[in-house]
Amino acid sequence: MTIEVNGQTFETDEEGYLTNREDWSEDVASEMARQDNCELSDAHWEVINFLREYYDEYQIAPAVRVLTKAIGKKLGADKGNSKYLYELYPYGPAKQACKYAGLPKPTGCV
Amino acid sequence: MAAAFETPPLGEYPVIPLVHEGTMAHSKPFVAKPEHQKGVGFPGELVPDWEKVAVAKLGELVSESRALRVFLDSCVKCGACTDKCHYYLGTADPKNMPVARQDLLRSVYRRYYTLPGKLFPKLVGARDMTKDVLDEWYSYFHQCSQCRRCSVFCPYGIDTAEVSMAARDIMDAVGLGQKYSNEIIGKVHKIGNNLGLPEPALRDTLEGLEEDVKEETGVDVRFPLDEKGAEVLLITPSADFFAEPHIDGLIGYAKVFHAAGISWTLSSHASEAANFSLFIGNHDNLYKVAARIREAALELGVRRIVVGECGHAWRVAYSFWNTLIGPFDFLDPRYPAPQHICELTWDLIQRGALELDKSANDDKVVTFHDSCNVARASRMGAVPGGQFTIPRNVIRACVNKFVDMPAETIGATTFCCGGGGGLLTDDLVELRVKGALPRMQALQTVVDEQGVNYLAAICAICKSQFTKVLPYYKHPMDMIGSVHGLVSKAIVLGPKP
Numbered sequence: 001m002t003i004e005v006n007g008q009t010f011e012t013d014e015e016g017y018l019t020n021r022e023d024w025s026e027d028v029a030s031e032m033a034r035q036d037n038c039e040l041s042d043a044h045w046e047v048i049n050f051l052r053e054y055y056d057e058y059q060i061a062p063a064v065r066v067l068t069k070a071i072g073k074k075l076g077a078d079k080g081n082s083k084y085l086y087e088l089y090p091y092g093p094a095k096q097a098c099k100y101a102g103l104p105k106p107t108g109c110v
Numbered sequence: 111m112a113a114a115f116e117t118p119p120l121g122e123y124p125v126i127p128l129v130h131e132g133t134m135a136h137s138k139p140f141v142a143k144p145e146h147q148k149g150v151g152f153p154g155e156l157v158p159d160w161e162k163v164a165v166a167k168l169g170e171l172v173s174e175s176r177a178l179r180v181f182l183d184s185c186v187k188c189g190a191c192t193d194k195c196h197y198y199l200g201t202a203d204p205k206n207m208p209v210a211r212q213d214l215l216r217s218v219y220r221r222y223y224t225l226p227g228k229l230f231p232k233l234v235g236a237r238d239m240t241k242d243v244l245d246e247w248y249s250y251f252h253q254c255s256q257c258r259r260c261s262v263f264c265p266y267g268i269d270t271a272e273v274s275m276a277a278r279d280i281m282d283a284v285g286l287g288q289k290y291s292n293e294i295i296g297k298v299h300k301i302g303n304n305l306g307l308p309e310p311a312l313r314d315t316l317e318g319l320e321e322d323v324k325e326e327t328g329v330d331v332r333f334p335l336d337e338k339g340a341e342v343l344l345i346t347p348s349a350d351f352f353a354e355p356h357i358d359g360l361i362g363y364a365k366v367f368h369a370a371g372i373s374w375t376l377s378s379h380a381s382e383a384a385n386f387s388l389f390i391g392n393h394d395n396l397y398k399v400a401a402r403i404r405e406a407a408l409e410l411g412v413r414r415i416v417v418g419e420c421g422h423a424w425r426v427a428y429s430f431w432n433t434l435i436g437p438f439d440f441l442d443p444r445y446p447a448p449q450h451i452c453e454l455t456w457d458l459i460q461r462g463a464l465e466l467d468k469s470a471n472d473d474k475v476v477t478f479h480d481s482c483n484v485a486r487a488s489r490m491g492a493v494p495g496g497q498f499t500i501p502r503n504v505i506r507a508c509v510n511k512f513v514d515m516p517a518e519t520i521g522a523t524t525f526c527c528g529g530g531g532g533l534l535t536d537d538l539v540e541l542r543v544k545g546a547l548p549r550m551q552a553l554q555t556v557v558d559e560q561g562v563n564y565l566a567a568i569c570a571i572c573k574s575q576f577t578k579v580l581p582y583y584k585h586p587m588d589m590i591g592s593v594h595g596l597v598s599k600a601i602v603l604g605p606k607p
Contacts, residue, residue: 014140014537015536015537058308058310058311058314059308059311060305060306060307060308060311062311062315063315063318063351063352063353063357064352064353064354064357065315065318065319065322065354065357066314066315066318069318069322082354082588083588086587092578094352094353095536106305106352107290107293107294107297107304107305107306108294108297108303108304108305108347108348108349108352108384109304109347109348109349109353109356109384109420109534109570109571109573109574110305110349110352110353110574
């Protein structure tokens with residue numbers, strides 16, 4: 001599969017996750033979201049940016065609890081829970097947000 | 111995202127559906143890419159002469175395992191298994207009747223390894239190994255969660271899971287692997303766990319948990335990693351580090367160790383209890399994944415190995431570790447080797463070592479889902495049926511309101527969550543939702559009649575599967591929780607008053 005953004009074509013896996021992380025840009029994220037009928041708000045971007053920062057440091061997406069805690073600190077305690085994250089990313093914060101952030105899909109019993 | 115499908119409706123009582131041929135013929139998981147295959151020692155893509163390789167591999171498997179040969183020879187088509195499979199009950203596809211699914215492989219076995227099949231294939235329903243057959247295998251042997259419920263009802267005791275495992279092993283041998291399982295096993299070989307969670311990330315996550323528990327309770331509960339000389343090595347599914355509600359279980363284990371004053375550690379080398387090699391029926395990988403645990407135990411100098419909440423891991427640990435990676439003569443003989451976390455907690459409760467406040471869980475009416483690999487492939491404690499009573503005893507010690515689901519859906523005849531056996535992947539979500547039907551039906555009964563609002567489990571796969579499928583059946587996703595999540599809520603830390 002591929003995704004086309006601003007006239008450029010990037011390779012993805014069967015579920016739309018980028019094959020090469022360096023192909024990522026904000027426009028790629030927005031296009032992925034558009035295909036899922038989702039418009040990225042500032043809150044969505046907070047999650048995406050945190051995921052990318054964490055991945056740069058640890059080479060893996062953060063645990064859901066690490067993510068909720070970080071979002072709680074940035075957006076307010078009432079938003080630091082997985083319910084809020086599921087509202088933002090109904091297909092699952094770990095999986096859907098990782099996709100938009102250009103990270104590989106988390107694997108395992110998750 | 112997956113194509114649209116309809117969630118099967120729940121009736122007033124369970125119904126055995128009329129057959130609908132081919133309703134799930136389209137279902138198949140993503141195929142492993144060459145890099146996933148190579149990471150687990152299989153050919154990257156379909157090999158030349160794959161028909162011959164497949165038949166030879168089948169011959170090798172039946173010559174190595176008399177059990178498999180008996181399972182393939184002895185079915186008399188009595189039909190006792192037909193309505194016992196959750197995937198048949200949820201999909202109505204007759205090839206999901208266990209007997210029919212097994213016959214996809216049995217017909218090929220008959221063609222090449224029995225006299226009547228060699229001489230008169232058509233008369234005995236024997237089939238050549240063709241691409242159509244292979245494709246059918248790929249689809250339907252990934253519609254079996256190897257839960258072995260059908261085997262309980264088989265008068266010959268045929269272990270259908272072994273047939274599914276053999277089929278997957280043959281497919282891997284010819285270069286047709288399943289992406290989900292094989293990518294994951296490769297990550298364990300490379301990094302030590304299914305997630306691919308490297309040591310620094312694991313350490314960071316555990317430090318975060320220490321802060322959280324301190325904030326919640328005011329007590330310094332530790333989550334040690336790679337600490338030499340600890341008494342206990344805890345082997346737990348990596349989902350316990352990563353996912354909700356699994357992580358509440360991990361916090362529960364840590365609080366139990368803390369309250370009992372048992373020194374313990376996790377290992378970054380063996381940071382995974384799961385061993386998906388079981389699902390693909392491959393011995394070499396099964397050994398290689400398990401060996402990390404022995405290595406870690408020796409390296410850290412622990413005296414006990416305790417296994418966290420993970421269904422098939424407990425099967426591998428309880429039933430296979432001793433011959434795979436034993437003997438455990440370096441461990442303390444006063445304790446079971448390995449020991450399940452529920453055994454450990456129940457033992458402590460019986461000895462009065464834990465203070466539990468049941469009222470902390472008074473917002474819940476709890477029921478318990480027996481996970482198939484724990485229920486039908488292992489045991490806990492010293493008496494038969496301990497794998498059923500011990501987790502329930504732990505729950506009852508932590509909650510005031512507990513009820514069981516209907517008897518035919520729990521214990522040895524428990525229904526699979528619908529996502530076991532290497533099928534917990536988004537490319538099989540239709541199968542997972544439909545396969546959850548019998549469990550959801552049983553759950554609905556106790557929700558309606560007893561006000562159940564909490565489903566507890568001791569398996570990482572079950573927990574993730576229910577988080578995903580509960581909303582399809584109009585229940586909140588956070589209705590599912592860890593047994594040790596209940597312990598975590600009820601346990602009173604700090605000095606006894």
